[in-house]
Amino acid sequence: xxxxxxxxxxxxxxxxxxxxxxxxxxxxxxxxxxxxxxxxxxxxxxxxxxxxxxxxxxxxxxxxxxxxxxxxxxxxxxxxxxxxxxxxxxxxxxxxxxxxxxxxxxxxxxxxxxxxxxxxxxxxxxxxxxxxxxxxxxxxxxxxxxxxxxxxxxxxxxxxxxxxxxxxxxxxxxxxxxxxxxxxxxxxxxxxxxxxxxxxxxxxxxxxxxxxxxxxxxxxxxxxxxxxxxxxxxxxxxxxxxxxxxxxxxxxxxxxxxxxxxxxxxxxxxxxxxxxxxxxxxxxxxxxxxxxxxxxxxxxxxxxxxxxxxxxxxxxxxxxxxxxxxxxxxxxxxxxxxxxxxxxxxxxxxxxxxxxxxxxxxxxxxxxxxxxxxxxxxxxxxxxxxxxxxxxxxxxxxxxxxxxx
Numbered sequence: 001x002x003x004x005x006x007x008x009x010x011x012x013x014x015x016x017x018x019x020x021x022x023x024x025x026x027x028x029x030x031x032x033x034x035x036x037x038x039x040x041x042x043x044x045x046x047x048x049x050x051x052x053x054x055x056x057x058x059x060x061x062x063x064x065x066x067x068x069x070x071x072x073x074x075x076x077x078x079x080x081x082x083x084x085x086x087x088x089x090x091x092x093x094x095x096x097x098x099x100x101x102x103x104x105x106x107x108x109x110x111x112x113x114x115x116x117x118x119x120x121x122x123x124x125x126x127x128x129x130x131x132x133x134x135x136x137x138x139x140x141x142x143x144x145x146x147x148x149x150x151x152x153x154x155x156x157x158x159x160x161x162x163x164x165x166x167x168x169x170x171x172x173x174x175x176x177x178x179x180x181x182x183x184x185x186x187x188x189x190x191x192x193x194x195x196x197x198x199x200x201x202x203x204x205x206x207x208x209x210x211x212x213x214x215x216x217x218x219x220x221x222x223x224x225x226x227x228x229x230x231x232x233x234x235x236x237x238x239x240x241x242x243x244x245x246x247x248x249x250x251x252x253x254x255x256x257x258x259x260x261x262x263x264x265x266x267x268x269x270x271x272x273x274x275x276x277x278x279x280x281x282x283x284x285x286x287x288x289x290x291x292x293x294x295x296x297x298x299x300x301x302x303x304x305x306x307x308x309x310x311x312x313x314x315x316x317x318x319x320x321x322x323x324x325x326x327x328x329x330x331x332x333x334x335x336x337x338x339x340x341x342x343x344x345x346x347x348x349x350x351x352x353x354x355x356x357x358x359x360x361x362x363x364x365x366x367x368x369x370x371x372x373x374x375x376x377x378x379x380x381x382x383x384x385x386x387x388x389x390x391x392x393x394x395x396x397x398x399x400x401x402x403x404x405x
Contacts, residue, residue, distance in 0.1 A: 004047050004178055005146065008267070010039065011048030014061055017272035018043040023067030027074040033147040033213050036139045042147065043075075046089035046179035049082060051306055052242045052265045052344075055378050056083060061404050069405065076399075078390060082184060083377060084391045087245075089183040089348050090289040090309040094240045094380075096348045099167055101188050101232060106165040107292060120164055132209055132217035135156050144178035144298045145368060149212055155192040158200025160225040166193045174290045178302050194230020197387060200337050201230040229324030242385045248371035251342045258338035258367075260284055260329075261318070262351055263303050265344030266310040273314075280336030281316045283307035283331070323351070326358035330365045345373040376402060 004010075010387045021041065029041025048054040056079050063079075070177035089096055110117040122128055126137035135257050140146045146154070151173070158169040170189040175179040194201030203226075206219035251257065253275040261268050261283045287303040288295050311318035321332060325377045333341050341362070346352050355369065362369055379398045391398075399405045 004044075004054070004302065005300045006047070007309040008048075008053045011045065011054040012046055014043070014048065014055055015062060018045070018140060019066050021061045022063040022075045023071035027071075030074065030078070031149050031212050033150045033360070035135075035216060036143055037152065037211070038181075039145075039147055044145065047145075048077075048301065050179040050181050050184075051263045052267050053274075053306060054378070055267065056080070056117055057402055057404065060335070060402075061400065064404055065223055069399075076395065079253050080380060080391060080395060080398070081388060082181075083380035084384045084388050085183040085187045086181075086377070087381030087391075088187060088346050090245055091242045091385055092240050093243065095190075095349045096182060096186060098235075099170070100350075100353070103167040104169055104292065105165050107171075109165070110168070111305040112348060116164075118164065120168055123158060123162055123164060123169075128162065130157065130161075130219070132213070134217055136366055140173070140176050144176060144296065144302070146173075146177070150201055151188065151396055152192060155189050156202050156228070157224065159193055159231070160201070160203070160228045161223070163255060166190075171291050171293065174295075175293060176296045176297060176299065180290060180299065180368040183347065194232055195235060198232045199230050202227045217371075220252050224361055237338070246382055247367060248345055248373050251370040251372070252340060252368075255339045256337050258271060258282070258333040258336050258341045258342040259314075259316075260341050261307060261314075262286060262343060262346060263306060264346050264349075265374075266388050268310060268344060269313055271344065278316070278344060279319040279338050280332070281314060282321045283311050283318055284323055284351075286322045286351045289354060308311070327361040329355075329358040330361035330367055333367050334365050340370050340373070342370045345371045345377065 022043070025041060032041055034040065043059075045054055045059060049056060049059065051055070055392050059079050060076050061113045063075045066072070110120060123133070124137060126134035128134055133154060134149045138148060155169060158164050159166050166189050170185055173185050173189070190196040192202040202226055206221040206224055209217055209219050212288065254277055257276040257278050259268065259273070259276070259278050261281070263286070284305060285300075285307060287300045290299070307320070319332070321328070329341070346355055359369065379401055380391060396405070
């Protein structure tokens with residue numbers, strides 16, 4: 001499972017290979033972290049799903065066709081979690097802004113606090129003396145992947161045992177995870193910290209690690225924090241209010257168009273391109289915006305190759321852009337004589353921040369930024385206002401309206 005080839009064809013091949021295990025085998029084995037290259041009971045599809053090289057709806061359809069709704073229930077729920085997290089962050093955009101600004105403050109603290117900086121460096125280098133934690137740090141850096149259960153253990157140990165800033169840990173993940181996603185990563189770390197489901201932090205326990213690593217690791221209970229208190233005191237005002245979903249501006253048929261391809265959705269061919277007067281196409285590399293610190297070459301190379309695959313599938317000449325000065329986006333579209341830039345929907349995160357910064361230059365040149373949003377998101381996001389249970393209750397309706405049942 002360590003082969004992550006950044007193409008649509010490779011992702012769909014991985015999905016087909018795993019489809020026979022999307023039923024009871026997944027439900028029974030999904031929590032077992034068997035180590036690098038041996039994660040046979042989880043799909044490993046997340047690097048492709050994150051970029052929509054594989055569609056969530058296609059993965060769900062494959063599970064239903066092979067196993068039926070009862071046996072594939074757990075797999076389907078886990079796929080829909082991704083949509084839930086994205087929708088939740090769309091409804092509370094201030095959470096992303098808080099993470100981004102808080103990380104800058106945490107990194108500034110590291111600059112002046114040598115003891116804390118050395119502790120963070122040891123954790124990221126896999127040099128804490130906790131064999132299991134150090135092994136996960138090494139696997140993450142070397143492969144760009146980590147089993148979901150290991151991510152939970154790692155985050156809990158980072159926060160509560162090692163006492164390190166949670167946002168710096170989330171940033172460590174984003175800089176190395178091939179499937180790094182603003183919503184899933186930020187909210188996953190917040191969930192462990194007791195900020196997402198407030199007052200209910202996740203505690204890494206020695207017996208749990210031993211059991212679900214198949215005895216590969218045998219932590220001592222005394223090595224791990226036992227009395228875990230969530231970090232909700234960091235946010236004394238509680239969660240921000242739910243906001244309405246942002247309504248994207250739709251493309252206008254017939255207008256001169258610049259087509260923009262980003263890693264947030266690399267299946268641009270799914271949309272109605274024939275209705276557009278496309279004057280220019282570009283791919284936009286933005287992986288370096290994941291963090292103020294250097295992003296792993298493994299991540300940037302995956303993004304670059306995935307963007308190239310998307311351009312090749314479009315069958316049109318495409319310029320390779322890099323998200324630098326935001327005003328460059330308007331200059332590119334203006335050179336092409338475009339009146340609108342059209343792209344698949346970009347949710348809250350580093351790329352949405354960059355596009356917001358580009359809006360004044362676009363407006364000055366009379367260029368509209370238009371987006372397509374997928375029906376799958378429109379089915380899930382309106383329900384992503386509280387805990388996952390609210391979305392879970394709607395899964396039968398979501399699948400029916402998606403045409404899957």
